[in-house]
Amino acid sequence: MESVLWALNLCAVVYLCFWAIKEDNKFLDKEKTDKESREDEVEQ
Amino acid sequence: MRDIVLILIIPFIIYAVLNRPFIGAAMWLWVAMHFPNGWVYGFAGSLRYNLIIVICAFLSYLRWKDKGKLKVDQLTFLIISFLIWTFLTSLFTISIPEIVWSEWIEFLKITLLYVFAILVLRTQLHINVLIWALALSVGFYGCLEGLKYIASGGAHRIAGLGSHVLSDRNELALAFNMMLPLLVYLIGISKQKWMKVALFCAIALNIVAIVGTYSRGGFVALIIVGGYFWLQSKRKVLYSVLIIIALFIGSNYAPSSWTNRMDTLETAKTDSSFLGRVLAWKHAVLVANDNIITGGGFRAGQTGYVWWSYDAAGSFNDVIDTSSLKAVGFKAAHSIYFQVLGDHGYIGLFLFLAIIFTAYRNAGRVARLAKKTHQDESIIRLCSLIRVSLIAFCAGGAGVSLAYFDMFYAIIAVIYVVEYKIINRSETHILSNTNRRAVHV
Structure with a gap:
């Protein structure tokens, strides 16, 4: 039982890593879009 | 079987670490706290996971394009000063240099983790991942041991993994106590109901694990942490009722060995375990008084010839009498304060206390700053909960x-990141938006 819970914990760690990459990509995309829209506004 | 699972999982973690430096910081902490080597019994136990993750984290940082400059604030300055001071005390150690330098290198790694974390963590997501890494290492172990304690009807004696920094049950209880406020934070940021329920269960199991360690210091720290939460809460009557129910159930079902152990808190002055600690504290004071500037060096009190060079049992007996313990051999300091005092002298203790005080003060100041700059409620709550975690460290320590x-x-690093990366960043955004509007006008 302990081994099963431990293996599940390792899977949770891997899930955390890949979820973090996905969320970070979203954040960076949003930041990039915001920056571009700000620059466009200033240009106009 | 466990070896195969671990070997299959590690490449995925390495891939993620190489992808993002902030995951490197989180996994560095996870490996340090989870100690994978302690869970496997075969070929996977010989690999140095910590070294692998640290190398990958640094490689990830080197290929990161968006490197920022490191702003050295008061807290960072104190931590670096403390590291330099420990280097000097290691140079002038009265103990065995090989042991002292290996301990200094361990402390250097911890300081490097702090510096790396404040370099690469930039957003609340990054902080959340770091705290989740703690939950999946310290919190997970607390849940597992709590379950074992319940399943065994209180017979299971909780202890850490051998050779780990948390191998001692008292140290384990301290880590669980520090984890509780962080689990409360994770409940606050979790959106799914099942996740909140799971985290509530994790808190309950960690509390059971603290009780199951039979650590009196851990139990006192638990009461202090609980008291702090109770004072901060808006539902004092509800929590009071819940505490009374928990105490009623606990007192009926707690093993007599546990209640007997806690009862010794009242008769500490005659308890051999407590007197042994007092002896170690006295020894640390004697070492510091004899080596007034640099102290004894890392773990000096645990070296045989250093221990027997001082008559700890015969000193300060007007405070607490330990004259009956003359034959007791060398032991660890059993207190973070006396540990630093014996290891690095009064200057070292001053720097260490300054780090704790500055971290606690900064957490409060950053919480007020976050409120003032209309940050997300969870950021304000995080700063307050970090203060509780620091209180747990000071009390249990x-x-x-x-x-x-x-x-x-790692917890101190989070305070830095909130102030200099999250709040400053949002203020810069507000400023640039204001400038933009001014251009339009």
Whole structure:
């Protein structure tokens, strides 16, 4: 039982890593879009 | 079987670490706290996971394009000063240099983790991942041991993994206590109901694990943490009723060995375990008084010839009498404060206390700053909960030798990141928006 819970914990760690990459990509995309829209506004 | 699972999982973690430096910081902490080597029994036990993750984290940082400059604030300055001071005390050690330098290198790694974390963590997501890494290492172990304790009807004696920084049950209790406020934070940021329920269960199991360690210091720290939460809460009557119910159930079902152990808190002055600690504290004071500037060096009190060079049992007996313990051999300092005092002298203790005080003060100041700049409610709550975690460290640390603890420095790093990366960043955004509007006008 302990081994099963431990293996599940390792899977949770891997899930955390890949979820973090996905969320970070979203954040960076949003930041990039915001920056571009700000620059466009200033240009106009 | 466990070896195969671990070997299959590690490449995925390495891939993620190489992808993002902030995951490197989180996994660095996870490996340090989870100690994968302690869970496997075969070929996977010989690999140095910590070294692998650290190398990958640094490689990830080197290929990161968006490197920022490191702003050295008061807290960072104190931590670096403390590291330099420990280097000097290691140079002038009265103990065995090989042991002292290996301990200094361990502390250097902890300081490097702090510096790396404040370099690469930039957003609340990054902080959340770091705290989840703690939940999946310290919190997970607390859940597992709590379950074992319940399943065994209180017969299971909780202890850490051998050779780990948290191998001692008292140190384990301190880590669980520090984890509780962080689990409360994770409940606050979790959106799914099942996740909140799971985290509530994790808190309950960690509390059971603290009780199951039979650590009196851990139990006192638990009462202090609980008291702090109770004072901060808006539902004092509800929580009072819940505490009374928990105490009623606990007192009926707690094993007599546990209640007997806690009863010794009232008769501490005659308890051999407590007197042994007092002896170690006296020894640390004697070492510091004899080596007034640099102290004895890392773990000096645990070296045979250093221990027997001082008559700890015969000193300060007007405070607490330990004259009956003349034959007791060398032992660890059993207190973060006396540990630093014996290891690095009064200057070292001053720097260490300054780090704790500055971290606690900064957490409060950053919480007020976050409120003032209309940050997300969860950020304000995080700063308050970090203060509770620091209180747990100060209270529980009074009885364990855990002054050089990765988790403590990681928590301090979070305060830095909130102030200089999250709040400053949002203020810059507000400023640029204001400038933009001014251009339009």
